[in-house]
Amino acid sequence: GTPDAMSTNATDWTATKRLPQALIIGVKKGGTRALLEFLRLHPDVRAAGSEPHFFDRHYDRGLDWYRSLMPKALDGQIVMEKTPRYFVSADSPARVHSMSHEVKLIVVVRDPITRAISDYAQIVSKTPGVASFESLSFRNGSAGVEVNSQWSPLWIGLYAQHLERWLAYFPSAQLYFVHGERLVTDPAGEMAHVQDFLGLERIVTDKHFYFNQTKGFPCLKKPEGSSQPHCLGRTKGRAHPQIQEEAMRKLSEFYRPHNVRFYDMVGKDFGWQ
Ligand code: A3P
DSSP, X not given: OOOOTTOOOTTTOOOEEOOOSEEEEEOTTSSHHHHHHHHTTSTXXXXXXXXXXXXXXXXXXXXXXXXXXXXXXOTTOEEEEEOGGGGGOTTHHHHHHHHOSSOEEEEEEOOHHHHHHHHHHHHHHHSTTOOXXXXXXXXXXXXXXXXXXTSHHHHTTOHHHHHHHHHTTSOGGGEXXXXXXXXXXXXXXXXXXXXXXXXXXXXXXXXXEEEETTTTEEEESSOTTOSSOBOOOTTSSOOOOOOOHHHHHHHHHHHHHHHHHHHHHHTOOOOOO
């Protein structure tokens, strides 16, 4: 091959597959792919590319199977994966805890209403002609029109409820909540907090990002393993349908107490109205 002062060969390379020390456990449509791609810029992070769904779907395959999905990492590097379903899966907290009491847990949260609309936009893209967001969000109950909180796009946004199950197993200091909206408006600022939480040097900074006007999102000047600028794919940053004002008003009334309870549990006001 070409001479290269930095080249390594297989025998120099003592990296091994290890179980993750940090997980991005949620939430779906919160910005989990963006966060993982941003963390991968860090030399001390190694992350599995696709979602393993181990603790929610494939737990019976065992920890050796799970470990086999991880990238090789050097001592001192943090191994990670992201599966947003974990946050809302009933069995995941106990299972994650039985793998490690010390694992660090990251949740990207976003206004539950916007998150629901984002989720719905994804459903529409896979199932064209599906009923309207408004008609799926409400149903007739004994007390008249009520919010259909069992509908998955709305149910996932009941963050306090899901978080309660994690706090039965992990101290709150072991969880970090990334502000999903700020991850878009100030990716470097959010990355500083995440790197601190993971005990990493602040290496991913504003130098790594540029705002792509066409995409309407921050993109990477140089993603891991490439020299080309890179934005996330078309499925990240979809157009959202316009939702009727009355439905928006009812949903914000519905989520208000849940959001307030969530802010209290986390000790941080995310400012969703
Ligand atoms: P929308 O498609 O509704 O805009 P996830 O990866 O968890 O499925 O989250 C997808 C969401 O990530 C997108 O939802 C988008 O808003 C958000 N996101 C955050 N930072 C982004 C970025 N730099 N590029 C694209 N999408 C980003």
